[in-house]
Amino acid sequence: MLHLLPFVFIASIDSASFERWTKFTGIAGVSGRSIDLVLFGTAATVVFSLIAQIGEQVDFLRFLPARGTPGKRAWWAAYLAAGPGSIIPGMLKLLAGSFLAFLAVEHFVPLPKAVEPTRMYLVAFGYVFSSPQMALAFTGAFVVISQLKINVTNAYAGSIAWSTSFRA
Numbered sequence: 001m002l003h004l005l006p007f008v009f010i011a012s013i014d015s016a017s018f019e020r021w022t023k024f025t026g027i028a029g030v031s032g033r034s035i036d037l038v039l040f041g042t043a044a045t046v047v048f049s050l051i052a053q054i055g056e057q058v059d060f061l062r063f064l065p066a067r068g069t070p071g072k073r074a075w076w077a078a079y080l081a082a083g084p085g086s087i088i089p090g091m092l093k094l095l096a097g098s099f100l101a102f103l104a105v106e107h108f109v110p111l112p113k114a115v116e117p118t119r120m121y122l123v124a125f126g127y128v129f130s131s132p133q134m135a136l137a138f139t140g141a142f143v144v145i146s147q148l149k150i151n152v153t154n155a156y157a158g159s160i161a162w163s164t165s166f167r168a
Helices: 005-013 016-022 037-061 072-082 084-106 117-128 132-167
Strands: none
Touching (some): 117 132
16 A cells, blocks of 8 residues: 555646656656666666566465366466566566656656655655655655565575575
8 A cells, every 4th residue: 555655646646747757858858869878777677687576476376276276267367467477567666666766856856866765755655745754754664564575575585495405
C-alpha cells in the first residue's frame, strides 16, 4: 500500500506529471542528439539487475503444487506469475522508479540524490500529506518495511545457498 498510495495522489493532484515524464529529454534538454555512454551504462545496470532476480524466481517455483493439483488454468497462472511472468512487475517497478526519479528532479532534488529511493518517496509522500513531518514519517516507515523485506529475502536466499553447498 505504501508503494501505491503516492501514485494515486500524484495521479489525482498532478496527472500532467505523467505526460511530462514521458516527454522528459534528460538533463541536457536536447532530444535525440547524442548519447552519453556512461549514463547509458548506468541505466543498463539497473535493467541487468533484473537478470539475477529472474534467477531467484526459480526458487519460488519449487513451492508450486504438482501440476494439475489446483486445476490446469490455476496452475499455469501461478507458474507464469511466479516464474517468467515476474518480469512484468519488475518492469513496472523500473518504470515507477524512473517516474519518481523524474519527479524528484522536477522538485529540485539534486541529481546525485534524486536516484535515492528515500528522496523519491519523500517527494511522492509530499503529494499525500500537507505536513512535511508526516511525509517524512511515512517515508521512514516505508524504508524500514522495505529493508526488512529485503533482509528476510536475503536471509532466505542465504539459507538456500548454504543448504545447497552442503548437499554437494
